[in-house]
Amino acid sequence: MSADGLKQGLFQRIADARDDLVALTRDLIRIPTVNPPGDAYTDCCEYIGRRLARRGFTVEYLRAEGGVGDSDRYPRTNMVARIEGKRPGPCVHFNSHIDVVTPGEGWTVDPFGAEVRDGRIYGRGTCDMKGGLAASMIAAEALVADWPDFPGAIEISGTVDEETGGYAGVAWLAERGYFSQPRVDYVIIPEPLHKDCVCLGHRGVWWAEVEVKGRIAHGSMPFLGTSAVRGMAAFLDKVERELYPKLNQRRTAMPVIPEGARFSTLNFNSIHGGLPEGQDGFPAALVADSCRLVLDRRYLIEENQQEVRAEIADLLESVGRERPDFRYEMRDLWSVDPVMTEEESPLVRALDGGIAAVLGRDARHIASPGTYDQKHVQRIGHLKDCVAYGPGILDLAHQPDEYIGIDDMVQSAQVMAAATVDLLTGKGTSA
Numbered sequence: 153m154s155a156d157g158l159k160q161g162l163f164q165r166i167a168d169a170r171d172d173l174v175a176l177t178r179d180l181i182r183i184p185t186v187n188p189p190g191d192a193y194t195d196c197c198e199y200i201g202r203r204l205a206r207r208g209f210t211v212e213y214l215r216a217e218g219g220v221g222d223s224d225r226y227p228r229t230n231m232v233a234r235i236e237g238k239r240p241g242p243c244v245h246f247n248s249h250i251d252v253v254t255p256g257e258g259w260t261v262d263p264f265g266a267e268v269r270d271g272r273i274y275g276r277g278t279c280d281m282k283g284g285l286a287a288s289m290i291a292a293e294a295l296v297a298d299w300p301d302f303p304g305a306i307e308i309s310g311t312v313d314e315e316t317g318g319y320a321g322v323a324w325l326a327e328r329g330y331f332s333q334p335r336v337d338y339v340i341i342p343e344p345l346h347k348d349c350v351c352l353g354h355r356g357v358w359w360a361e362v363e364v365k366g367r368i369a370h371g372s373m374p375f376l377g378t379s380a381v382r383g384m385a386a387f388l389d390k391v392e393r394e395l396y397p398k399l400n401q402r403r404t405a406m407p408v409i410p411e412g413a414r415f416s417t418l419n420f421n422s423i424h425g426g427l428p429e430g431q432d433g434f435p436a437a438l439v440a441d442s443c444r445l446v447l448d449r450r451y452l453i454e455e456n457q458q459e460v461r462a463e464i465a466d467l468l469e470s471v472g473r474e475r476p477d478f479r480y481e482m483r484d485l486w487s488v489d490p491v492m493t494e495e496e497s498p499l500v501r502a503l504d505g506g507i508a509a510v511l512g513r514d515a516r517h518i519a520s521p522g523t524y525d526q527k528h529v530q531r532i533g534h535l536k537d538c539v540a541y542g543p544g545i546l547d548l549a550h551q552p553d554e555y556i557g558i559d560d561m562v563q564s565a566q567v568m569a570a571a572t573v574d575l576l577t578g579k580g581t582s583a
C-alpha cells in the first residue's frame with residue numbers, strides 16, 4: 153500500500169476511535185496523579201501498561217528506586233511500552249508525563265470527574281497532558297492495527313515528576329539509556345502546545361538565591377546597625393534601572409510563544425527579610441540582618457549561563473562599591489541550558505507534513521517559554537531529534553476548569569500517526 157493510502161486508512165481508523173479516545177482520556181483523568189506528592193503513579197502506569205500489553209506491546213514498569221522523591225508510600229513508577237516492527241527501521245517514541253499539578257481553587261466542575269461537555273473533556277491534566285498521552289496511544293494503536301508489517305519500533309512511555317523537574321522520570325530513564333540511540337531515534341512529547349504547532353525547544357533557566365547580610369541593632373537606632381532590607385532595595389533599584397532595560401532589548405531568534413517570552417526575562421520569585429519566616433505576633437524592634445531573594449532568570453539561546461550569572465554578580469559588586477557596608481552571598485539553585493531541535497530535523501519535517509495533511513495548513517514552529525522534559529532527552533540522552541507536539545491550549549495548563557477539545561485530540565492523533573509513517577519509512581531523511 154502507498155504511504156498516502158496507509159495514512160488515509162489511519163485517519164479513518166482514528167476518527168472511528170473517537171469514543172474510545174474520550175473514554176481513555178476520562179479514565180486517565182480519574183486517576184489523580186497529583187504531584188507533589190506523586191500520588192497514584194503505579195495505578196496510572198499499570199492502567200496504561202495493561203491496555204498496551206493487550207495490543208502487543210512489551211511493557212516495563214521501572215521504579216526510580218532511590219531517585220528524588222521515591223518512597224514506598226510514593227513510589228516513582230514509570231512505564232515504557234515497546235512494540236517491534238517486522239523489518240529493521242528507526243524507533244519513534246512518544247513520551248508523556250503522567251503527573252498533574254494540584255487542582256487549586258476556582259473549579260466549577262470536579263477536577264477529577266472528567267466531565268464531557270460541548271466537545272470538551274474537563275479536568276486536571278486533560279490538557280497538561282493526559283489528553284496528549286491518550287492521543288499518542290490511540291495513534292500508536294491505529295498504526296499497529298493498520299500496518300502489521302511496519303518497520304522499526306514504536307514506544308510509548310508514561311513518566312513521573314515532570315512538574316517537579318523530571319528527575320525520577322525522564323532524567324532517570326535517560327541515565328539508563330531509554331532515551332538514546334540505538335534504542336530510540338525520535339522522541340515526540342505530546343505537551344499541550346496547540347495542534348498546529350511543532351515546539352522545537354525552550355529557553356534556558358537559571359535560578360539563584362541572593363542573600364544580603366546586615367547587622368542587627370535596635371530598631372529605634374537603625375544607624376547603629378546595617379539594614380539588609382535597605383541593601384536589597386539598593387540592589388533591586390539597580391536591577392530595575394540598569395538590567396531590565398537591557399533584558400527588554402534582547403530578542404531571540406527562537407520562535408518562543410507568547411511573544412512577550414521572546415525576550416530575556418527575570419522574575420523575582422520571592423523575597424524575605426527581617427522577621428523569621430512564618431513568625432506572627434507583634435514584631436520586635438530590630439534592624440534586619442538578612443534579606444533573601446529568589447530570582448528566576450529565563451535566558452535565550454543567544455546568551456550563555458556564565459554571562460547571565462555574571463550580569464547579576466556585577467550588579468551586586470557595583471552596589472558594594474556605592475555602599476561600603478553591603479555584604480551579600482549568591483547561590484545557584486538550579487539551571488537548564490536552552491535547547492532547540494533544528495527545523496531541518498526529519499522529525500520536524502514529518503510533523504509538518506502531518507499537520508499539512510490533517511489540518512490543511514502550514515505548521516507553526518514555536519519554542520516554549522518554560523522548560524519540559526526535552527532537556528533531559530537532549531542533555532542526558534544526547535538525542536537531538538526531540539520535539540513537543542500535542543493537542544491542547546498552553547494557557548489552560550495548571551488553570552482551574554482545564555479542558556481539552558475532543559476534535560483537537562483526534563486531529564493531533566492523526567498528525568502523530570502520519571508523522572510516524574514518514575519517520576518509520578525514512579521519508580524525509582537524507583538517503
Ligand SMILES: [Zn+2]
Pocket residue numbers: 249280281314343344524
Ligand atoms: Zn506538561
